[in-house]
Amino acid sequence: MHEVDCVVVGGGIVGTALTYCLSKFGIQTTLLEQSAFGTGGSTGLSAATVWCGVDLATTEHDEKKQQLTDLEEDMYLCAKSRQLYKEVKCKECQYMETGALEIATSATELSFLRHQWDTYQQRTSGKTPSLQAEWLNSNDAVRQKEPALSQSVLGAIYTPLSGFVSTPIGCARAFADAAERMGAICAEGARVTNVVPCSDNVATSAGTKRRFMVEYTCESKQTQQVATDHVVFATGYFTDVMQRAFTSQTTESQTPQPLPPTTIVPVQGQIFQLDKEPPMTKTKVQNYPNLQWPQKVIFTVRGYEYWKNHTTSPPKVTHDATGKRLTHHAYLRPRIQGGLLAGGSRIPAGATKHITDEELFHDNVSYMRSFLTPLDHYLALKEEEEEEDFRKKTLEERGIDYWRGTMPFSPNGQVISYSN
Structure with missing residues (x-):
């Protein structure tokens, strides 16, 4: 068993950056991530x-x-x-x-x-x-x-x-490395199994008393313990699961009580990326000379204008629970190696079964190509060079890289916080 001032659970960009900041201020911190830094939740699938x-x-x-x-x-x-x-x-x-x-x-x-x-x-x-x-x-x-x-x-x-x-996973790793250089303990493959209040007769090796005992397992599968005064769950859309699993003490009693219920609403968004240019003949290039991708990040305001005047559940989603499109929300950015990365859909997780990746892609790009000239030209070239109907092929067959990432939303759109 060892003791620290704070234990951070979750090694995504929030957890690693927080560990780095706490370490800068001399706060002894242990970071526990059940997989590899930046890969277990939203961070690795984000547009960064x-x-x-x-x-x-x-x-x-x-x-x-x-x-x-x-x-x-x-x-x-x-x-x-x-x-x-x-x-x-x-x-x-x-x-x-x-x-x-x-x-x-x-x-x-x-x-x-x-x-x-x-x-x-x-x-x-x-x-x-x-x-x-x-x-x-x-x-x-x-x-x-x-x-x-x-x-x-x-x-x-x-x-x-x-x-x-440049790379969200690399950034999470960089924050963890920097925190370790300042004395933090940053553990990958560390699965937290319990968080309980320390009883009056449990003291640390230094003779001091800490408020919580965090138990976790690593590769050896042997349970390890760390005593601390503060526990931060930087676990994204896993947070409500973590809270239901563990107990804490209230200020009125030393008896362990369940943490107040927290509801995290998983919301999925599709992101796709396009290469610098599709395979094409010289003649077709001359027909579409403007293939210069944007060099700045672009956000559209259509969704925000809609959300100001309409209530959605959870707030600020683009589809309802049945998968029906409510509004569009788009963001686009250049890729370091050339090309485009874009996304914007915010779909309640339960509604994603009603929408195929192909439908979502075509719905998004039909909106984006209306204001982005090179995207319109790129897709027109792809459509010309396909022997079959462009829309009938799968995204993989067309060489389009895409994925869905899950984000944690609150039911009312406000920040969820709990302090004991």
């Missing part, structure tokens, strides 16, 4: 975008109910996250500061985006925000920033500090 922009979900601030995160706090967290990626300097954790555009493709979306911009300006007036955001009020202004966008884009908010990281 880093958003340092005007948060469309939080600028509508309810002062009375305090339901939404303060914009200034969001800005601070964005700036700190970006700084963390730059601190951990390694090939696998490069921060690509490309800048990002939140784009509007209709008058309604433009009005919504302008309202968000005005709110942002009002609430940051006289302060020194670090986002360096810029309002672009015309198609020409937008396309000067990103020529790959089409004439359908009416305006945008540009945030130059946004970007993406």
Whole structure:
């Protein structure tokens, strides 16, 4: 048995970054991950975008109910996250500061985006925000920033500090390595089996008393113990399962009691990536000269405009429980080796059985190609060169790489927190 100030359960990007930050402040920390760092949950399947922009979900601030995160706090967290990626300097954790555009493709979306911009300006007036955001009020202004966008884009908010990281799994590994260099214990293949309050007669080897005992098994299958005062579950959509499995003590009694119930709603999204260019003949290339993929991260605001006026369950999903499409939400970013990575669907996990990968892909790209010229040209080339109907072939047959990742959502869209 050993003792530390804090045990972090879950070695995704949140758990490893938290362990790194705690170690920087001299807090003795042990990180336990049941698989390999960055591979067990959402991290390894993410698009790895880093958003340092005007948060469309939080600028509508309810002062009375305090339901939404303060914009200034969001800005601070964005700036700190970006700084963390730059601190951990390694090939696998490069921060690509490309800048990002939140784009509007209709008058309604433009009005919504302008309202968000005005709110942002009002609430940051006289302060020194670090986002360096810029309002672009015309198609020409937008396309000067990103020529790959089409004439359908009416305006945008540009945030130059946004970007993406090279490999999310590599970043998680880099944070864990950096934490270990500062004295943290970071264990892969460590499956937590129990978290219980320490009884009055249990003391550590140093003679001190700790609040919790965390039990886990490693490759040897032998149970190991670590005593600690704080336990953090950075376990994403596994968190409610973890909470139901373990017990904690309340402040009123020393008797172990179940943790308060927490409901995590698994939400799936499809991500796909396209190579720099498809196989093609010289003649076909001449027919579609614009295959220059975007060099900036792009977000659309259609979903946010819809979510402002409609209630979904859980909040901010693109499909209902039956798999019916409610709205579109899209994000796109360049790949380091060339090409495009894109996604955006947010589907309640129970509804995914109603939608095939082919249906989801075609639905997403038909929306994205309306505002992204090279995507339209790329798919037109693919359709021309296929001997059979492009839509009748599977994604694998067409050489399109895709996957679905699962994200943890809360039932009401708010942050879930529990402190004892």
